[in-house]
Amino acid sequence: MTTAHAVPAEALEGVHAGDRLGRLARIALYVGIAGLAIGACLGWSGGETEMRHFWFSYLVGFTFLLTIGMGTLLFTMLQHVVGAHWSVVVRRIAELTMANFPLLALMFLPLLVPLMDGSGSLWPWAGHYEGGDPGHAALLEHKRPFLNVPFFLLRIGIYFGVWIFLARRFLQMSLDQDATDSPDPTVRARKWSAPSIIVFAFALSFGAFDLLMSLNPSWFSTIFGVYIFAGSFIANCAWLILCARWLQNRNLLTTQVTVEHYHDLGKFLFAFIFFWGYIGFSQFLIIWYANLPEETMWYKDRLTPAWEMWSWFIVFGHFALPFAGILSRHVKRSRVGLLVLASYALLMHWIDMYWVIMPNMNAPSLGGPADGGTNPFGLMEIVVSVGLCGLFVSALARRAAKHPLLPVKDPLLGDSLAFENF
Amino acid sequence: MTAARAYGMLAAFKTVGEILAAAKAVKAAGFTKWDCHTPFPVHGLDKAMGVRMTKLPWIVLCFGVTGLSFAIWLQWWTNAVDYPFLISGKPMWSIPANVPVMFELTVLFSALSTFFGMWMLNRLPRWYHPLFSVPSFRRATSDRFFIAIEAGDPLYQSETVRSLLEAQGAESIEAVDEPVTQSDWPPKIKYVAWAATGLLMLPPAFIVQAKFSTSDTPRFHLVHDMDHQPKFKAQAASSLFADGRAMRMPIDGTVARGELFEDEAFNTGMVDGEYLTDFPLPVDEFLIERGRERFNIYCTVCHGVSGLGDGMVNQRAQEIISPLWVPPFNLHADTVTIQPPGQIFQTITKGVRNMPGYAQQIPPRDRWAIALYVKALQRSQAGSLEDVPPQHRDSIR
Numbered sequence: 033m034t035t036a037h038a039v040p041a042e043a044l045e046g047v048h049a050g051d052r053l054g055r056l057a058r059i060a061l062y063v064g065i066a067g068l069a070i071g072a073c074l075g076w077s078g079g080e081t082e083m084r085h086f087w088f089s090y091l092v093g094f095t096f097l098l099t100i101g102m103g104t105l106l107f108t109m110l111q112h113v114v115g116a117h118w119s120v121v122v123r124r125i126a127e128l129t130m131a132n133f134p135l136l137a138l139m140f141l142p143l144l145v146p147l148m149d150g151s152g153s154l155w156p157w158a159g160h161y162e163g164g165d166p167g168h169a170a171l172l173e174h175k176r177p178f179l180n181v182p183f184f185l186l187r188i189g190i191y192f193g194v195w196i197f198l199a200r201r202f203l204q205m206s207l208d209q210d211a212t213d214s215p216d217p218t219v220r221a222r223k224w225s226a227p228s229i230i231v232f233a234f235a236l237s238f239g240a241f242d243l244l245m246s247l248n249p250s251w252f253s254t255i256f257g258v259y260i261f262a263g264s265f266i267a268n269c270a271w272l273i274l275c276a277r278w279l280q281n282r283n284l285l286t287t288q289v290t291v292e293h294y295h296d297l298g299k300f301l302f303a304f305i306f307f308w309g310y311i312g313f314s315q316f317l318i319i320w321y322a323n324l325p326e327e328t329m330w331y332k333d334r335l336t337p338a339w340e341m342w343s344w345f346i347v348f349g350h351f352a353l354p355f356a357g358i359l360s361r362h363v364k365r366s367r368v369g370l371l372v373l374a375s376y377a378l379l380m381h382w383i384d385m386y387w388v389i390m391p392n393m394n395a396p397s398l399g400g401p402a403d404g405g406t407n408p409f410g411l412m413e414i415v416v417s418v419g420l421c422g423l424f425v426s427a428l429a430r431r432a433a434k435h436p437l438l439p440v441k442d443p444l445l446g447d448s449l450a451f452e453n454f
Numbered sequence: 455m456t457a458a459r460a461y462g463m464l465a466a467f468k469t470v471g472e473i474l475a476a477a478k479a480v481k482a483a484g485f486t487k488w489d490c491h492t493p494f495p496v497h498g499l500d501k502a503m504g505v506r507m508t509k510l511p512w513i514v515l516c517f518g519v520t521g522l523s524f525a526i527w528l529q530w531w532t533n534a535v536d537y538p539f540l541i542s543g544k545p546m547w548s549i550p551a552n553v554p555v556m557f558e559l560t561v562l563f564s565a566l567s568t569f570f571g572m573w574m575l576n577r578l579p580r581w582y583h584p585l586f587s588v589p590s591f592r593r594a595t596s597d598r599f600f601i602a603i604e605a606g607d608p609l610y611q612s613e614t615v616r617s618l619l620e621a622q623g624a625e626s627i628e629a630v631d632e633p634v635t636q637s638d639w640p641p642k643i644k645y646v647a648w649a650a651t652g653l654l655m656l657p658p659a660f661i662v663q664a665k666f667s668t669s670d671t672p673r674f675h676l677v678h679d680m681d682h683q684p685k686f687k688a689q690a691a692s693s694l695f696a697d698g699r700a701m702r703m704p705i706d707g708t709v710a711r712g713e714l715f716e717d718e719a720f721n722t723g724m725v726d727g728e729y730l731t732d733f734p735l736p737v738d739e740f741l742i743e744r745g746r747e748r749f750n751i752y753c754t755v756c757h758g759v760s761g762l763g764d765g766m767v768n769q770r771a772q773e774i775i776s777p778l779w780v781p782p783f784n785l786h787a788d789t790v791t792i793q794p795p796g797q798i799f800q801t802i803t804k805g806v807r808n809m810p811g812y813a814q815q816i817p818p819r820d821r822w823a824i825a826l827y828v829k830a831l832q833r834s835q836a837g838s839l840e841d842v843p844p845q846h847r848d849s850i851r
Contacts, residue, residue, distance in 0.1 A: 313553060320550050323542065361511070452497045 037446035046284050047438040057429035060422045067419020074412050084153045085412055087146045088393050091154065093417035094139055095243065095385045096267075097132075097424050099260065102236055103268025105130040105195065106261075108202050109232065112218075112225035118296050120448035121288045124439050125275045126268065127206050128432050130199040135427045137192040139420060148181060156398060157249040158184075168250035168397075171326060179249055187242055194235040198228050206439050215443040236261055247392040251330045255315045262308035267381045269301035273374035277367075285437055291365050292451050298364030301377060305358065309351035329397035336404025339391050346387050350380045382417065458631035461584040462488075462604040463615045464591065465624035470496055473599035476622035477502040480601060483618055487607040491585070491600040493593075513571040514564050521563025525556040540770060584632035602630070721818050723799035723825075730796030735822055745827030748820045752812060761785035761831045780808040785828055786835045798825040 075086025104126040111119045143154070152159015157172065157179040177183075202221060209217040237257025245256050276289045276297075319327045334343045354377055363369040390413075392398065394405035439445060467473040470492075477490055481504045490499060533539070534547035544551065573579065585591050585602060594600050601624075603615050612629060619627050639647070675681045686692055686700035695702070704710060715721040720734045735741070750759065758764035763784040771779035783790055793801075802821045805811035812821065839847060 310557075313550075317550055317553065321542070321544075359515075454495060454500075 037450040039446045039449065043288055043445070043449050044438070044440055046286055047288070047436045047440060049279075049282075049284055049433050049437060051433065052282055052284070053429040053433045057426045057433070060426035060429060062422075064419050064422025064424075064426060067415045067417075067422055069419075071412055071416035071419060074415070080153075082412070084146075084393060085408055086416065087143070087154045088390055088408075089413045089416040090142065090420070091243070092382075092386050092389050092413060093420035094136070094143070095389065096382050096417060097139070097420055098136055098239075098243075099264040099381070099385065100267045100271050100424075101130055101133055101136050101195070101199075102232075102239075102261075103264035103266075104271065105133070105199050105202070106229070106232060106236075106265065107268045107272070108206075109198070109225045109229050112202075112221045113229060115222060115444075117444045117447040118293065118451045120439055120442050120444050121285070122272050122276055122293055122297065123442075124206065124435070124437055125272055125279075127203045128435065128437075129271065129275070129428055131203045131431055132424055132427055133192065133196045133199045135424065137196060139423070140188065140192070147184070155179075155184075155246055155249070157246060161249070161398075168326065171250040175249060179246055184242060184246075187238065191235045191239045191242075194231055198232060202228075206442075207435065209442055210436060210440050213441060218443055233261075236264070244388055247389060248330060248333070248395060248398060250326055251397075253315055253319070253327070253330070255311060255318075259308070259311050259315060262304055262311050263381055263384055265304045266301065266308055266377055269297050269304060270374040270378040270381070273297050273301070273370060274378065277371055277374075279437060288438055288449060290451075291367075292453050293448075294367075294370055295361075295364045295453050296451075298358060298370050298373075301374065302355075302358045302364070305351065305354050305377065309355065312346075312351070329395075333391045333395040333397050333404065334387065336391075336396060336402075338394070338404035338407040339387070342383075342387050342407070346384060350384055354380065386413065459634050460605040460612070461630045461632035462602055462606075462610070463612065463619065463627060464585060464588055464600060464602045464630050465619040465622075465627045466590060466593070467599045467601070467623070468625055470599065472623055473601065474498060474502050476601055476619065476624070479618065479622050480603065484609055485603055485607050487604040487610075489602055491591070491594040491602065493595055493597065493599070496599070508575065510568065510571050510575060514568050517567035517571075518560050518564040521559040521561075522556055524563070525559035526552065528559075529555060538774070540766075584630055588628055588630055590626060590628070598625070719796075720822075723796035723803065725796075728796075729794045729800070731794040733795055733822060733826060735819065737826060741823050742826055742830055744820065745823035745825070745830075748816065748824050749827045749831075752816060753824065756782040756809075757785055760835075761828065782809070786832055791832045791836070795822075795825050795829060798828055 071086055071089065075083045078085070107119075107126045108123060108130060110116075111123055146154035147158050150159055152161050157175070158181055161172070172179075201224065205217045205221040205224070209215075209221075237260075240257045240260035244260065245251065245253065273294060276285060276294070279285050280289060316331065319331060331343075333339070354373060357376075358364060358370075358373050363373065386409075390408060391404065393408060394400035396402050396404060442448075465476070467476055473490060473492065473496065477499060480488055481502065490496075490503060492499065529552045530547050533552075538546045540546065541551075585600075590598070591600065601619065603610065603619075605612075616627055688701065690700045691698055692700035694700075717734070719725045719730055723730050753761075754765050755767045756763070756765040758768070761784070763782045765782065768779075768782055771781075785791075790798075799821055801809070802816065802824055803811055803813045803818075816824070833841065842850065
């Protein structure tokens with residue numbers, strides 16, 4: 033592990049946020065509590081239907097944040113496993129974000145209500161659901177040994193165990209490096225990274241199966257975990273770009289993160305927007321071609337009048353438009369261009385998660401109305417997601433105030449600071 | 455190759471810092487035909503030299519879009535226009551099925567245009583460069599940084615160029631000549647290339663000749679023992695047996711397995727030259743269900759699920775207006791409905807008009823089951839309320 037460039041002294045200025053993030057942490061906390069309170073009131077006062085709407089909205093917001101967490105965790109491990117030099121200046125942002133996994137585990141706890149109250153209002157298999165179509169009962173019966181509340185809880189526990197353990201471990205190794213001139217902690221992180229990624233991949237894929245795919249328990253798609261992985265990495269790239277820009281607007285990391293690092297994050301974002309389209313289409317093509325009822329129903333649910341426009345918007349808005357938008361090198365190197373596209377990509381990722389989760393609420397294949405009912409989008413989804421994001425950001429800001437925003441003694445920091453694209 | 459003219463001036467520098475400064479100075483002096491040669495990519499050198507961004511991405515974009523359009527056109531033309539072929543009941547021209555090829559051709563065109571566009575923009579391949587004749591230039595791949603200013607530059611004057619490079623602290627400065635008679639390809643290579651090109655034309659020439667001529671010599675057998683196997687084909691003659699036939703008759707008094715047809719009525723559908731008017735086996739629900747299953751497997755492709763003669767093969771033949779196609783019968787036509795079960799059985803067994811016999815595929819019992827199902831189908835189309843069991847009449851009235 034050699035480095036060609038020394039770290040200039042001025043590179044260590046503007047890396048301590050101190051009390052500059054206090055206001056953000058407070059405001060985000062208030063927004064979080066207010067959003068969740070309004071959402072819960074809306075759900076409570078609207079009776080059973082609105083309460084279901086609340087739980088689905090909660091799962092959307094929760095999944096959105098979970099994918100950011102998984103994306104940043106994977107990003108950190110990935111930089112270690114390949115020994116990346118360029119990314120050191122933005123890695124701490126990812127490390128601080130992924131340390132929110134204990135909070136995400138806390139956020140999961142309210143979902144135990146719709147899971148354990150026997151209504152099956154969120155995950156149908158947790159209630160008395162027998163399959164919307166008579167043929168589905170046999171499929172569901174086949175899955176019973178896997179899809180039951182105790183085993184589900186055990187698995188969720190394992191996933192969060194893996195995520196929390198890895199996130200804390202990698203953040204701790206990075207913080208250890210801050211305190212010593214010896215490269216040992218970074219060497220250790222590199223050794224840990226490869227096996228950790230394998231374990232992480234299983235947690236991500238099965239987590240996606242359990243939390244999202246089982247919302248329609250007779251449906252199955254083995255590529256679904258990869259689809260969520262692609263979305264997670266889009267979320268990670270957009271998140272790092274937005275966080276770095278936000279910090280730079282507050283005179284933090286101003287000289288350290290340059291247009292070259294943004295360019296590379298932009299390349300990553302571009303690559304994974306395409307990868308997402310590739311995986312999403314791979315899932316669709318196989319199902320479309322085979323034309324088996326128990327597989328096509330997932331897409332048919334999303335082509336009902338209530339969801340058809342959303343589906344087209346996903347194809348063009350999540351893939352075609354940003355693909356063309358971020359194709360050019362000039363956009364990736366433009367401050368405004370990249371900021372707009374990163375914000376847009378993050379918003380589209382939320383809409384993608386919404387599109388995966390929400391149609392299950394009134395899905396024809398789950399016994400809902402044949403036209404999918406009316407599209408539920410409204411205040412509820414917005415306040416609940418904003419509320420959850422508020423809590424997430426608040427915890428992140430509190431943590432970011434305590435630690436340097438740069439791995440100040442990372443052996444590769446000099447190279448990262450001097451990094452240039454050709 | 456003795457006569458030479460000036461190619462330009464080559465200066466060597468020891469460090470990255472020196473060549474960056476020198477490049478800035480050369481650019482500031484207004485030179486346009488010059489280049490730097492370094493052992494590794496030097497950050498900032500492009501900017502110092504004032505090299506503009508390459509046009510290559512635009513070329514690649516154009517070719518990528520061309521590849522995409524070509525893929526769409528190709529699949530539309532082949533699948534929907536030139537040779538429409540129905541696959542899995544999907545539309546003739548179906549976008550999702552075309553996306554993989556659209557993706558591949560976009561990538562292929564982009565990748566090839568990147569590679570060859572780079573060659574074209576760099577004027578490659580180039581076999582010789584005057585700088586290669588300078589011995590010290592070899593260090594461009596190890597530890598020296600070079601600037602070469604070409605004599606073709608409008609501002610080029612050897613004294614001013616030399617003093618400019620000297621002022622930048624060049625370690626050594628050499629004037630470089632290039633041969634006036636542009637070295638042609640060496641004669642040997644030239645002849646070999648001509649010969650190879652000529653030889654390459656031979657296979658296509660033979661193909662063209664074979665395509666437009668008639669040959670009366672027997673074909674040439676490359677793999678002799680596969681073309682001439684020591685075996686007899688069906689109906690072939692043989693000198694081994696007294697009767698001269700390679701195929702042998704069954705031994706007297708034996709019946710091949712599965713070919714014992716004792717019951718004439720059951721196996722032919724006829725008794726004393728008359729068609730059977732009833733079924734020679736017990737008719738029950740199981741038999742008619744079996745008949746429906748076999749009918750749907752063997753008959754519906756032409757006759758259609760309800761026997762109207764509208765099966766998928768017929769629809770397809772109508773669509774491409776096949777001149778050879780004889781449309782299958784509507785099984786509900788009067789000429790068919792009056793046929794007794796024995797005649798229907800025999801039609802299935804031996805075929806009629808264009809319809810082949812199905813005796814080889816369908817055992818007799820199943821043929822009777824199909825005949826029974828056909829009768830039931832005909833009954834269903836011509837049924838009256840009295841045919842329905844009394845307890846169900848209310849539900850369909």
